[in-house]
Amino acid sequence: MxxxxxxxxxxxxxxxxxxxxxxxxxxxxxxxxxxxxxxxxxxxxxxxxxxxxxxxxxxxxxxxxxxxLGWRDEQAIRQMSSSEDPLEVLRQWIEAARYNQGAQRMVELQVTLAAEATSSDHPLHEYLRERYDFAVAFLRDTFTALQARGDVVTGVNPESAARTLIALTDGVQTQWLLNRDGVDMVALVREQIQRLLTVEI
Structure with missing residues (x-):
C-alpha cells in the first residue's frame, strides 16, 4: 500500500x-x-x-x-528571492514599480489599505505591519550584502536605506495616483536606489 x-x-x-x-x-x-x-x-x-x-x-x-493582497506579493517575492545577486533584487524592485504603473487598481488598493490599517483595530493591522517588517528585513539584508562587497556608498546604514526606499516607493505611488502623467515611478525609484550605490544599477 x-x-x-x-x-x-x-x-x-x-x-x-x-x-x-x-x-x-x-x-x-x-x-x-x-x-x-x-x-x-x-x-x-x-x-x-x-x-x-x-x-x-x-x-x-x-x-x-x-x-x-497575496496575488502581487507572492509574485514579487518569488522573483526577488530567486536571485543570488543582491543587485538583481534591486533591479526587481524597480521592475515592480514598472509593473505598478500598469496596475492602477492594485496601487489604489495598497494605498487605501495602508491608510486604513494604521488603526490598531483594523483586521489587517498586524498583517500589514508584518508585511512591512518583512520588506525592511529583506532589503536590509540586500544592502548589507552589497555593502560587504563595496557596492554601497560609504556611510549608508543598510536598515535606514531599506526604510528610506520603502518610504519613497510608497510616497511615489500616492503621487502617481494623483498625477499619473506627471510622475514617473520607475525613474524616481531607480534614482533613489542609484544614489545609494557605487555601481550602476
Missing part, C-alpha cells in the same frame, strides 16, 4: 476562472471603497455571481482580501 500523502485537490478551469473573476472584482471594490466599506455582495455583483457563490471560494471578506 502506498504511503504517499493524498494529492492536493485539483483546480478545474471553470473554478479557476470564477476565482480569478472574484479576485478581479474584489480588487476593484476594495481599491475604490476600501476594506471597511466594500462588501462581498458588491464583489459578487461585479463578478456576476451570487453572494453564496463568492463565499464558496472565500468564506469571509478577510479571506478574500488576503487572497487579493
Amino acid at each position: 502506498s504511503t504517499d500523502p493524498s494529492p492536493a485537490p485539483r483546480r478545474y478551469p471553470k473554478g479557476e476562472a470564477r476565482r480569478t473573476a472574484i479576485l478581479e472584482a474584489a480588487l476593484e471594490v476594495f481599491a475604490t471603497a476600501g476594506y471597511r466599506t466594500g462588501g462581498l455582495r458588491e464583489v459578487a455583483a461585479k463578478a456576476g455571481l451570487t453572494h453564496a457563490g463568492v463565499r464558496h471560494y472565500f468564506p469571509t471578506k478577510l479571506d478574500l482580501l488576503h487572497a487579493v
Whole structure:
C-alpha cells in the first residue's frame, strides 16, 4: 500500500476562472471603497455571481482580501528571492514599480489599505505591519550584502536605506495616483536606489 500523502485537490478551469473573476472584482471594490466599506455582495455583483457563490471560494471578506493582497506579493517575492545577486533584487524592485504603473487598481488598493490599517483595530493591522517588517528585513539584508562587497556608498546604514526606499516607493505611488502623467515611478525609484550605490544599477 502506498504511503504517499493524498494529492492536493485539483483546480478545474471553470473554478479557476470564477476565482480569478472574484479576485478581479474584489480588487476593484476594495481599491475604490476600501476594506471597511466594500462588501462581498458588491464583489459578487461585479463578478456576476451570487453572494453564496463568492463565499464558496472565500468564506469571509478577510479571506478574500488576503487572497487579493497575496496575488502581487507572492509574485514579487518569488522573483526577488530567486536571485543570488543582491543587485538583481534591486533591479526587481524597480521592475515592480514598472509593473505598478500598469496596475492602477492594485496601487489604489495598497494605498487605501495602508491608510486604513494604521488603526490598531483594523483586521489587517498586524498583517500589514508584518508585511512591512518583512520588506525592511529583506532589503536590509540586500544592502548589507552589497555593502560587504563595496557596492554601497560609504556611510549608508543598510536598515535606514531599506526604510528610506520603502518610504519613497510608497510616497511615489500616492503621487502617481494623483498625477499619473506627471510622475514617473520607475525613474524616481531607480534614482533613489542609484544614489545609494557605487555601481550602476
